[in-house]
Amino acid sequence: MPFNRKPQKFNASIREVEIGVGEKAIKIGGENVFPFYTFDGDLGNTPKVGVEISDLGLDNPVPGIAAYYEGCTTAAQMAKKAAEMEGADFLALSLEGGDPNGANKSVDELVAVVKEVAEAVDLPLVVEGSKNVEKDSELLPKVAEVLQGKNVLILSAKEENYKAIGAAAGLAYNQKVGAESAVDINLAKQLNVVTTQLGVKPESIVMNVGTATAGYGYEYVVSTMDRIKAAALAQSDATLQMPIITPVSSETWGVKESVSEEADAPEWGSREERAIAMEIETAAADLVAGSNAVILRHPQSVATIAKMIKELA
Amino acid sequence: MALNGIQIFKLTPKKNCKECGCPTCMAFSMKVAQGALELSKCPYMSQEALDSLSEATAPPMKTIKVGAGDNEYTLGGETVLYRHEKTFVSKTRYAVSVCTDMADDVAEAKLAEVSKVDYERIGEQMKVEMVYVNCGSDAPADKYVELVKKAAATGRTLVLGVKDVETAKAALEVCKDGKPVLNGADASNYAEMSKVATDAGVVLGVSGASLDELYDTVAALEKSGNKNLVIDTTGATIKETFANTVEVRRAALKNEDRTFGYPSIVNVSKLTKDDKHMAQALASVFTMKYGSIVVVPGMDYADALPLYGLRQNLFTDPQKPMKVAPGVYPLNGADENSIIVTTVDFALTYFVVSGELERSGVPINLVINDAGGLSVLTSWAAGKFSSGSIAKYFQEEIEGKLKCRKMIIPGKVAVLKGDLESKLPGWEIIVAPREAVELVKFFKDMQANGEL
Numbered sequence: 172m173p174f175n176r177k178p179q180k181f182n183a184s185i186r187e188v189e190i191g192v193g194e195k196a197i198k199i200g201g202e203n204v205f206p207f208y209t210f211d212g213d214l215g216n217t218p219k220v221g222v223e224i225s226d227l228g229l230d231n232p233v234p235g236i237a238a239y240y241e242g243c244t245t246a247a248q249m250a251k252k253a254a255e256m257e258g259a260d261f262l263a264l265s266l267e268g269g270d271p272n273g274a275n276k277s278v279d280e281l282v283a284v285v286k287e288v289a290e291a292v293d294l295p296l297v298v299e300g301s302k303n304v305e306k307d308s309e310l311l312p313k314v315a316e317v318l319q320g321k322n323v324l325i326l327s328a329k330e331e332n333y334k335a336i337g338a339a340a341g342l343a344y345n346q347k348v349g350a351e352s353a354v355d356i357n358l359a360k361q362l363n364v365v366t367t368q369l370g371v372k373p374e375s376i377v378m379n380v381g382t383a384t385a386g387y388g389y390e391y392v393v394s395t396m397d398r399i400k401a402a403a404l405a406q407s408d409a410t411l412q413m414p415i416i417t418p419v420s421s422e423t424w425g426v427k428e429s430v431s432e433e434a435d436a437p438e439w440g441s442r443e444e445r446a447i448a449m450e451i452e453t454a455a456a457d458l459v460a461g462s463n464a465v466i467l468r469h470p471q472s473v474a475t476i477a478k479m480i481k482e483l484a
Numbered sequence: 485m486a487l488n489g490i491q492i493f494k495l496t497p498k499k500n501c502k503e504c505g506c507p508t509c510m511a512f513s514m515k516v517a518q519g520a521l522e523l524s525k526c527p528y529m530s531q532e533a534l535d536s537l538s539e540a541t542a543p544p545m546k547t548i549k550v551g552a553g554d555n556e557y558t559l560g561g562e563t564v565l566y567r568h569e570k571t572f573v574s575k576t577r578y579a580v581s582v583c584t585d586m587a588d589d590v591a592e593a594k595l596a597e598v599s600k601v602d603y604e605r606i607g608e609q610m611k612v613e614m615v616y617v618n619c620g621s622d623a624p625a626d627k628y629v630e631l632v633k634k635a636a637a638t639g640r641t642l643v644l645g646v647k648d649v650e651t652a653k654a655a656l657e658v659c660k661d662g663k664p665v666l667n668g669a670d671a672s673n674y675a676e677m678s679k680v681a682t683d684a685g686v687v688l689g690v691s692g693a694s695l696d697e698l699y700d701t702v703a704a705l706e707k708s709g710n711k712n713l714v715i716d717t718t719g720a721t722i723k724e725t726f727a728n729t730v731e732v733r734r735a736a737l738k739n740e741d742r743t744f745g746y747p748s749i750v751n752v753s754k755l756t757k758d759d760k761h762m763a764q765a766l767a768s769v770f771t772m773k774y775g776s777i778v779v780v781p782g783m784d785y786a787d788a789l790p791l792y793g794l795r796q797n798l799f800t801d802p803q804k805p806m807k808v809a810p811g812v813y814p815l816n817g818a819d820e821n822s823i824i825v826t827t828v829d830f831a832l833t834y835f836v837v838s839g840e841l842e843r844s845g846v847p848i849n850l851v852i853n854d855a856g857g858l859s860v861l862t863s864w865a866a867g868k869f870s871s872g873s874i875a876k877y878f879q880e881e882i883e884g885k886l887k888c889r890k891m892i893i894p895g896k897v898a899v900l901k902g903d904l905e906s907k908l909p910g911w912e913i914i915v916a917p918r919e920a921v922e923l924v925k926f927f928k929d930m931q932a933n934g935e936l
C-alpha cells in the first residue's frame with residue numbers, strides 16, 4: 172500500500188509585490204502553499220535576501236565585514252559593494268542615524284544619503300527608518316518623495332504614524348509601504364486594514380510582523396507567522412495576504428551573543444562566528460515560519476541563506 | 485482519533501448484564517467515550533474488540549524513549565503541527581556525528597568536543613545529548629565497534645548508523661545498556677535488523693529510498709510486531725529531506741495515518757558535508773519543522789547559542805508566558821554597591837531589558853520581581869507588580885544582599901514612585917524611560933550628569 176499523499180492546496184494565495192525597477196526588480200509572495208512546501212504546490216516567487224547597510228557606516232564591525240567594505244568611505248561606495256555581495260537580491264539602507272536618542276542626524280542630511288545610495292546602485296532598495304516614530308513620520312515621506320520612480324519599499328509605517336508614511340509612500344509617491352506591527356496577528360491585520368482604508372492598494376503593502384532573535388521570545392514570531400499564513404491561505408483572509416519581510420540583522424547583531432568580544436567571553440569563541448550563527452539560524456527559522464524576504468548583514472550569512480533558499484525551493 | 489459512544493457500543497457484547505456498574509451496554513459505552521470509565525470494566529469484551537479499540541484510541545504519534553538513566557530522552561508524542569495550538573512536548577535532541585571514514589584523530593577530536601558546550605539558560609541545561617556513530621559502507625565490524633566504544637565513553641546516548649546486520653549486532657554488544665537507537669533498517673534488511681534491535685531491547689531506526697518505500701517498510705515492521713521505531717527522514721537532497729520530514733509528521737498528526745506516527749531522525753550532517761554555516765541554517769530549519777533527533781556535524785558555542793535558544797522558545801507552553809526566576813542578576817560586573825534596576829519576571833521583558841542594560845556597559849544589579857510572568861503593565865493592572873509587592877520583596881530579600889539604595893523602576897509604572905518612597909524609607913526611586921530602547925541613552929545621561 173503506497174503512502175497516501177494529501178497535499179494542502181489552497182484557493183487563496185499570498186499577494187505578489189514587486190520592488191525596484193528594471194532588470195534587477197524583484198517580486199516576493201505569490202505562493203499558495205506553506206513556506207517551502209514545494210511538495211504541495213507552487214512556491215510562487217522564492218524568498219529574497221537583502222543586504223543591510225547604515226547611514227552611520229560601520230560600527231565596531233567584525234573583521235569579515237570590515238574586510239568586505241575595506242576602502243569604502245561613503246555610503247554610496249558601501250552600497251555598491253553590498254550590491255555585489257553573493258546572494259544579494261536587494262539592498263536595505265538603515266537610517267538609524269536619525270534616531271533622536273542617537274546621532275540625531277537631520278532629515279536633510281539623511282535624505283542626501285538616500286539619494287546618493289539610490290544613484291549608486293540598481294538593486295531594488297528598501298529604506299529602513301530611524302525607528303523613532305516622530306522622526307520617521309517626517310523623514311520617510313521625504314525619502315519616498317526623492318525616490319519617486321524607483322519603486323522602493325519604505326520600512327516602516329506603524330500604528331502611530333501609518334497615516335503620514337502610508338499616505339506619502341503608498342499614495343503620493345507610489346512606493347511600497349512596509350506595515351510594521353509587534354508580533355500579534357490582530358495588530359498586523361488591523362494595521363493592514365487601516366492602511367488600505369487610507370487608499371493604499373493591498374498590493375503595495377508588505378508586512379513586517381515583528382522580529383526577535385532566536386532565544387529572545389522567538390516563539391511569538393513563530394506563532395504570529397504560523398497564524399498569519401494559515402489565516403491568509405486556509406481561511407482566505409485577504410487582509411493578511413500581504414507578503415512578509417523580516418529585518419533580521421538589526422535584531423541579531425544587538426544581542427549579547429553577537430556583541431560580547433571574545434575577551435569577555437573566552438569559552439564562547441570568536442565573536443564573528445557567533446554573530447554569523449545568530450544571524451543565519453534566526454533567518455533560517457524566519458524563512459520556514461513564513462518570511463518572504465529577510466535582511467542580513469554579514470557576507471557569509473547572505474551567501475548561506477541565499478543558498479539554503481535555492482536548495483529548499 | 486477518539487471513538488464516539490456508538491462506535492464503542494458496536495464492539496460491546498450487548499448483554500446489558502450490569503457488571504460494569506452501568507445499566508446498559510449503551511450507557512457504559514457513553515461513559516467510556518467521555519473518558520469516565522475504563523474499557524476493562526467490562527469483563528466480556530472480546531480480544532478482537534479490545535485490539536481494535538486500543539488501535540483507534542491510540543495517540544496519533546507514538547512516544548518513544550531512548551537512552552538510559554540521566555540520559556534517557558522522550559521523543560515524539562506530539563499532537564499538533566503548530567505550537568500555538570498546544571505545547572510541543574518532546575524537544576528536538578541534537579546528535580554530533582562521527583564516522584569510521586574519518587581519520588582516528590579527527591573522530592577523537594570531535595568526540596572530545598562533544599562535552600564542550602554545557603551551559604544553563606533560563607533554568608535549562610544545554611548540551612549535546614547524543615552522538616551519531618556512522619559506519620562507512622565497507623568498514624570492518626571491529627573498526628566500527630572500536631568507534632562505538634569511544635563514542636559511548638562520552639556518556640551521551642548513541643545513535644548507531646549501520647546497515648550491516650552482523651556489525652550492528654557486534655556494536656550493540658558493547659553499548660546496548662545505554663539504550664542506543666539502532667538506525668539501520670531499510671527495505672532490504674528490516675526483518676533481520678528488527679530482530680537484532682528487539683533482542684537488544686533498543687529502538688530501531690527505519691530509512692527508505694522514497695516516502696513510499698519508507699511507508700511500506702514501517703508498515704511491515706509494525707505487522708511483525710515492532711512498534712518501537714523512529715523514522716529517518718533524510719533524503720538525497722535538502723529539498724527532499726524537508727519534504728519527507730514535513731510529510732511524515734503531517735500524515736501522522738493531520739491525516740491520522742499512524743504508520744508515520746513516529747519520531748524522526750534528520751541527518752543534517754550528511755546533507756551539508758563540510759559547510760558549517762549551511763549546517764547551522766538546516767539545524768534551525770529542522771528544529772522548527774519536525775526533527776526529533778537532528779544530526780549535526782559538530783556543536784560549538786557559535787552553533788549552540790542560537791539553536792538552543794530557538795529550541796527553548798519553541799517548546800514553551802503557548803498559554804503560559806516564559807518566566808525567569810525572581811532574584812538579583814548582576815550585569816557588567818556589578819557588585820553590591822551598584823545601582824539597581826527592577827522589573828518583572830516576564831522572560832521577554834527580562835531579555836529586552838537585560839540586553840539594553842548590558843549594552844550600556846554600566847554595572848547594574850537587575851532585580852527581577854515575581855509578577856506572575858506578566859509584562860509590566862499587565863502585571864501592574866493585575867496587582868501583581870505594585871508598590872506593596874515591590875517594597876515587600878526588597879525588604880525581605882534585597883536589602884540584606886545589596887548595599888545600594890537607588891532603585892530605577894520602569895517608566896510605565898512611574899505612578900509607583902511616591903508610594904515606593906514612603907514604603908521604603910532610605911531609598912531613592914528613579915523613573916526609567918517608557919521604552920527599553922531608550923535605556924542606553926538614559927544611563928549615558930546619568931553618567932554625564934554624575935548621577936552614577
Ligand code: SF4
Nearest residue numbers: 500501502504509526
Ligand atoms: S459489563 Fe459489558 S456486557 Fe455487561 S452491561 Fe457492561 S458493557 Fe454490557
